[in-house]
Amino acid sequence: MMGSCGFDDILEAVQLAVTSEMNARLLLHFKREELEKALGQMFPTKSSRMDGMLALFYQKYWRVVGDDVTNFCLNILNGRGSVQTINHTLLTLIPKTECPA
Numbered sequence: 001m002m003g004s005c006g007f008d009d010i011l012e013a014v015q016l017a018v019t020s021e022m023n024a025r026l027l028l029h030f031k032r033e034e035l036e037k038a039l040g041q042m043f044p045t046k047s048s049r050m051d052g053m054l055a056l057f058y059q060k061y062w063r064v065v066g067d068d069v070t071n072f073c074l075n076i077l078n079g080r081g082s083v084q085t086i087n088h089t090l091l092t093l094i095p096k097t098e099c100p101a
Contacts, residue, residue, distance in 0.1 A: 030077040032070050036062075 075081030
């Protein structure tokens, strides 16, 4: 008899590709060293999108922004935070005249 989703028989025929040891490693929490290594491997003038910050900024000023960036990223990567807080943007238009009407 098939399971509640009807996939038990199908899944039994699928050969495992991830061992228990591999899965245990994949489930480990991300660490600061991994973020720093990834940042160091990024090409300095590449960004994730057209309006994104260049990797060079983070590489050059890591001693200034590193702790904040690390805490923010690790909270999200390790399931303790959300990107929802950065998905809201407040735009303010600043007039280029001395006395706006």
